[in-house]
Amino acid sequence: MGDATLTAGVVEKMVSGEVNNQTDMTPVLRVTIVKPHCDSDARQWQVLMMHDGTQSITGMLGRHLNGFVEEKLIQVGTVVRLIQFVCKTVQDRMLVYVYQVEVMPRPTELLPTVEGTLTAQQLEAIPNPANWIEDCDDSMSLSGESFVPATQESDGEDLKANVLKLVAIFRETLSDAKRFIHNTKVSKDEIRASIRCFNELVDNFHGGWDDFRAATKRGLPPLAPEGVRPQADDSEELSSDKLRLIAASLLKYFRKNVFKLFIMAFSPYVLISSDDDAKTALMVIKRSVEHNVNLVHRVMNEGFDGIDRDVDEDDDVDIWW
Numbered sequence: 001m002g003d004a005t006l007t008a009g010v011v012e013k014m015v016s017g018e019v020n021n022q023t024d025m026t027p028v029l030r031v032t033i034v035k036p037h038c039d040s041d042a043r044q045w046q047v048l049m050m051h052d053g054t055q056s057i058t059g060m061l062g063r064h065l066n067g068f069v070e071e072k073l074i075q076v077g078t079v080v081r082l083i084q085f086v087c088k089t090v091q092d093r094m095l096v097y098v099y100q101v102e103v104m105p106r107p108t109e110l111l112p113t114v115e116g117t118l119t120a121q122q123l124e125a126i127p128n129p130a131n132w133i134e135d136c137d138d139s140m141s142l143s144g145e146s147f148v149p150a151t152q153e154s155d156g157e158d159l160k161a162n163v164l165k166l167v168a169i170f171r172e173t174l175s176d177a178k179r180f181i182h183n184t185k186v187s188k189d190e191i192r193a194s195i196r197c198f199n200e201l202v203d204n205f206h207g208g209w210d211d212f213r214a215a216t217k218r219g220l221p222p223l224a225p226e227g228v229r230p231q232a233d234d235s236e237e238l239s240s241d242k243l244r245l246i247a248a249s250l251l252k253y254f255r256k257n258v259f260k261l262f263i264m265a266f267s268p269y270v271l272i273s274s275d276d277d278a279k280t281a282l283m284v285i286k287r288s289v290e291h292n293v294n295l296v297h298r299v300m301n302e303g304f305d306g307i308d309r310d311v312d313e314d315d316d317v318d319i320w321w
Contacts, residue, residue: 006030006079011055014087015094022084022268028104031078032056034069043226050080050096059085059096064261067221068101079104084268100268103219159282160270166289167263173293174255180300181247190299191243192234196306197299198250199232201292204308205254205262208288212266215280223265225257262288 007027013019019027033049037060046061046069061068068074084099180186181194206223213220230249238246262285269281298304 006051006053008053011050011052011057014057014096015055017087020087022082026081026083027052028079028081029057031074031076031080034075036069046074048074048098057094057096059098061098061101062264063226064224064264065098065101065221067224068103071221073103073219073221074101099264159279159286163282163286163289166286166293170289170293173296174251174259177296177300178248178251181244181251188236188240188243190303191240191247192236193299193304193306194247195232195234195243195250197295197304197308198247198254200295200306200308201254202229202250202258204292205258205288208284209262209265212269212281212284215284216269216277220265223258223261225253225261227253227257229253 005028007025007029010019010025010027010029013025014027019025029050029052031048032051033047035047037045037047043063044066045063046066048059048061049056050059061074074080081102081104082096082098083102086097086099088095088097177194177198181191209223213222230246230253232250233246234243266281266285269277270285295304295306295308299306
């Protein structure tokens, strides 16, 4: 990949409303300030000042991208391409919420880094992001239009359509699993198996994203779900009611934290990356969903004990990159 070039003039277009999101442009900007910011709910966000060579604009990284800053992949002087973002005017200011970025190679000829600081008053003026940006749900963007070269559009769209169907089936299967664990006719051993299964889902979807990180070699951070992962205690000594609570907590954590973040992390690669990245992303999603929907079905319908013994074997086959 060649040296990155800043997208001159794009900040003015963002402010004017000409550029609203990645469907208009995927701009390249230099980061000039990085500052942590806690909102009213004590959640930490990373505030960025980004410069296009002429003007600056304030941005906020989605919290699932905090690892970019923690691992110093994004710092003062870093050049980034905004892969997925939304511009929104809040309190007469244009802010950019960044869902996904690509860290670009350091360019050889760019304007010097614009130094500066964000004052306490400027930070206080930043609104709670929950009040001005819609949360991404687990259906986010995968159904949008893909930027796939015409020569491969048919194959790419067929694969994406297949993946969308699988994701829809998986969501319905998770809803079935929720009803299953709350069914009083379900045995204690079946609830214990559900706990083990839901715990495996968390590990498996983390592993799917890690496979993609390794395949693309982009230095992407691991998934970092919010909240504390519930303990997967399936002890036989626990009462059925207590086991149901544990199973329900694990399933909710997986659905609302891990699976949601998994889909959100992949969506920019499905939509606007190169055809190779899009195919790799779709294949990882497909493999992850197919394998794990089968686990849940077996627990509910076949008396499966919930221990995913096939993970290592699956990792050794079906090399798709």
